Amino acid sequence: MTTASTTPELDRILAGYDRERPNLIPLLQDVQDELGFLPPEAIATVAEHLNLSVNDVYGVATFYTQFRFVPPGDHCIKVCQGTACHVRASGLIVEEITRKLGIEPGQTTEDRKFSLERVACYGSCALAPVVVIDDKVSGRMTAKKTDQLIKGID
Numbered sequence: 001m002t003t004a005s006t007t008p009e010l011d012r013i014l015a016g017y018d019r020e021r022p023n024l025i026p027l028l029q030d031v032q033d034e035l036g037f038l039p040p041e042a043i044a045t046v047a048e049h050l051n052l053s054v055n056d057v058y059g060v061a062t063f064y065t066q067f068r069f070v071p072p073g074d075h076c077i078k079v080c081q082g083t084a085c086h087v088r089a090s091g092l093i094v095e096e097i098t099r100k101l102g103i104e105p106g107q108t109t110e111d112r113k114f115s116l117e118r119v120a121c122y123g124s125c126a127l128a129p130v131v132v133i134d135d136k137v138s139g140r141m142t143a144k145k146t147d148q149l150i151k152g153i154d
């Protein structure tokens with residue numbers, strides 16, 4: 001079982017939160033912002049800080065697609081799953097990326113080159129479906145156009 005361990009960065013984040021369960025999600029968000037993902041040691045540290053079990057913390061964290069449990073790849077591919085993008089078949093884009101790169105949302109390729117995420121509305125619904133690669137927003141996407149964008153990355 002992974003034990004809690006801390007770092008100065010983690011200590012700084014924890015110091016900003018009272019030891020109350022409602023702080024769990026914002027705390028996990030801050031940890032992920034700092035580390036890029038939620039390693040097992042950080043999960044254990046957060047659990048200890050809030051007097052929760054590690055299983056409780058995983059139970060909550062795995063419910064939300066925003067949380068990652070593996071380090072992100074060099075290039076992050078985000079596919080919007082908000083309503084406007086969903087009805088314009090953004091799910092097919094995710095399927096195509098999964099088929100081509102062999103990763104599901106929340107995963108990173110073995111060579112750590114790409115990671116795939118599903119995100120909630122990106123705020124560009126007029127451009128649906130939206131794909132964001134390394135913070136560059138591309139609108140009116142298709143599986144084929146997404147594949148071309150990925151192939152264009154070194």
Ligand code: FES
Pocket residue numbers: 080081082083084085086120121122123124125126128129130
């Ligand atoms: S639903 Fe995708 S940008 Fe709004």
